[in-house]
Amino acid sequence: MNSTRFFNLFVFCFVLFNLILFSISPLNFQSHFRENQFISSAYSLISSYHRGIARFSFYTKSNILFHTSLFEINDEGDFERVSLVPLKIEKFNNLLYEIINKRFDTIRLAILTGHLKNEGDFVCENFDYKKDISYLHVVGPILSDGEMALVLDRAKNEEGARRMMVGEKTLYLYSISCLRANEREVLL
Amino acid sequence: MRRRNSLNVQRLLFILSVVFIIIFHFEKLLNIKTYYLYFSTTPFSYQVSRLLLYGLFLTLGISMFSEKRIFLFLGLVLSSILNLQFNYGADVFIFNLTLFLAFIGNSSKDDFLKSCGYLLMLSHLTVIYIYNGVNKLTDSIWLNGKVIEFYLTPKIGFLQGVELDVGIARFISLSVVVLQFSILLIWFKKCRKLIAILFILKHSFIAFFLHPFFGVVCVLTHFHVYFYKGNAFKDTLKGLEKS
Numbered sequence: 288m289n290s291t292r293f294f295n296l297f298v299f300c301f302v303l304f305n306l307i308l309f310s311i312s313p314l315n316f317q318s319h320f321r322e323n324q325f326i327s328s329a330y331s332l333i334s335s336y337h338r339g340i341a342r343f344s345f346y347t348k349s350n351i352l353f354h355t356s357l358f359e360i361n362d363e364g365d366f367e368r369v370s371l372v373p374l375k376i377e378k379f380n381n382l383l384y385e386i387i388n389k390r391f392d393t394i395r396l397a398i399l400t401g402h403l404k405n406e407g408d409f410v411c412e413n414f415d416y417k418k419d420i421s422y423l424h425v426v427g428p429i430l431s432d433g434e435m436a437l438v439l440d441r442a443k444n445e446e447g448a449r450r451m452m453v454g455e456k457t458l459y460l461y462s463i464s465c466l467r468a469n470e471r472e473v474l475l
Numbered sequence: 476m477r478r479r480n481s482l483n484v485q486r487l488l489f490i491l492s493v494v495f496i497i498i499f500h501f502e503k504l505l506n507i508k509t510y511y512l513y514f515s516t517t518p519f520s521y522q523v524s525r526l527l528l529y530g531l532f533l534t535l536g537i538s539m540f541s542e543k544r545i546f547l548f549l550g551l552v553l554s555s556i557l558n559l560q561f562n563y564g565a566d567v568f569i570f571n572l573t574l575f576l577a578f579i580g581n582s583s584k585d586d587f588l589k590s591c592g593y594l595l596m597l598s599h600l601t602v603i604y605i606y607n608g609v610n611k612l613t614d615s616i617w618l619n620g621k622v623i624e625f626y627l628t629p630k631i632g633f634l635q636g637v638e639l640d641v642g643i644a645r646f647i648s649l650s651v652v653v654l655q656f657s658i659l660l661i662w663f664k665k666c667r668k669l670i671a672i673l674f675i676l677k678h679s680f681i682a683f684f685l686h687p688f689f690g691v692v693c694v695l696t697h698f699h700v701y702f703y704k705g706n707a708f709k710d711t712l713k714g715l716e717k718s
Contacts, residue, residue, distance in 0.1 A: 295587050295718040299711065302591045306598050313606045336555045338570035 308333040482583045485702050489581055492572055492695050493539050497532055499569050499688060500554070504528045527557050538581060544588065547577035565689040571599050572696050585705070587714030594707040596699060601658050608655035611648075618652075620644030630684045651677065661700055662707075671701035 308329050314320040315330035507525060531553045538546040551573050578592025611617045623644040631639060654673055660666035674697040682690020 289718075292718045295715055298588065298591060299715050302595060302711075305595065309599060310602050313602075338555060338557070338566050 305333070309337070481702065481704070485699075486581070486583070488695070488698055488702060489576065489579070490539055492576055492699070493535050495691060495695060496550075496569055496573055496576075497535050499565065499692070500528055500531055500557075502688075503557075524557060527553050531557070538576075542580065542582040544577060544580045544582075547573070547580065551577045565686060565692055567603075568689065568692040568696060571596075572692060572699075575599075575696070575699065579699075585710070587711065587718060590705065590707060590710035590714050593703050593705060594711050596696070596703075597661055597707050600661065600696070600700070604655040604658040608652050608658075611652045611655070617648055618645070620646075620648045623647045626685060664704070664706065667703070668701055671697045675701070 311326055312330040312333050314323070314326045320326045504525070507521070507528070531550050534546045534550040534553065538544075538550065554570060554573055575592050575596040578588050578595060580589060580592070582589070620641055621644075624639055624641070627639050627644070654677060657670055657673070660670050675694050678690045678693035678697065680690075682694060
């Protein structure tokens with residue numbers, strides 16, 4: 288086998304491999320495949336080199352669903368979205384929180400306070416969701432609007448606990464997600 | 476003559492795409508301190524991001540004047556390891572476009588790598604739109620037009636007295652879903668141009684009303700589809716056999 292053929296074969300394998308990973312990795316965000324180790328590994332592998340690989344599975348409609356959920360829980364009236372990426376902050380039980388994104392089976396929340404203990408349980412119980420530590424981001428202390436927007440946007444793409452500096456403030460980001468307990472329908 | 480014109484257009488499109496990718500990343504360089512807040516926590520990574528961006532501009536810049544794909548692949552690697560925040564959906568498409576261009580290259584001759592580039596392009600677009608279409612199809616808020624209403628109502632506020640009809644909003648929503656599933660037709664040469672034009676119109680609309688960066692990068696990608704005349708899968712296999 289000459290070197291060109293070997294090179295072409297290598298490229299072809301890479302292309303096919305890439306296509307397979309690219310095709311199945313968004314399934315990682317669908318409820319039926321959430322526990323699937325193969326899909327999860329495929330997602331991890333391709334997201335290690337493909338920028339923003341999963342963004343297209345974060346379809347923006349979910350943000351509206353999210354705020355609708357808040358409306359259902361709080362019964363406070365209509366919610367107005369403030370931008371394409373939700374940066375809506377609401378108050379509930381003296382907590383400021385924001386739902387960053389919601390997929391078919393998972394919601395993501397950012398709790399904007401530094402005084403929470405056992406954040407995951409609190410959120411999951413109040414929202415009737417089961418706890419699964421991976422996606423909830425807790426930040427604090429009080430930030431300016433600009434800082435808040437930055438933190439929230441960062442939190443969407445960040446997994447795992449992490450510390451970061453914003454100006455002179457130190458923020459701690461934690462990730463927890465709440466799996467939907469009983470596939471509750473969102474009421475409009 | 477016609478082939479030469481077509482190649483010139485493709486080359487122009489290549490240059491435009493690379494320039495746009497540079498502009499997209501240049502915005503990051505301008506606002507690197509803002510982006511820095513998202514991701515990096517040490518001055519080291521801050522400086523590294525800057526260096527990576529400079530490297531990206533250099534490699535992409537050279538690729539516009541060189542037929543060697545190595546510069547595009549280097550640019551691809553640099554943008555892959557760039558440790559800055561994603562700019563919503565635009566980043567996915569920018570990375571995709573860089574990936575496609577790295578394979579397609581700046582050369583006028585058709586070869587194996589070019590076929591691979593178009594194979595990647597058509598496949599990625601298909602995957603993206605099908606997933607997105609399924610998401611929209613299973614979303615009652617999308618299907619009843621509320622999302623379109625939400626986005627468009629403030630945008631047409633300057634047209635005093637004109638209101639977005641619910642029926643129109645629903646029609647637009649449904650049309651988008653149908654269009655997204657019709658992406659499968661780009662695999663057929665006869666339908667490719669029509670589908671590409673429809674997507675160009677859709678994304679031009681997005682560029683105008685919602686996200687300029689996202690809209691423009693999608694328009695550029697679909698222009699590549701529009702001017703592609705081959706059969707990606709067959710050509711790739713043929714190229715492999717020939718070698």
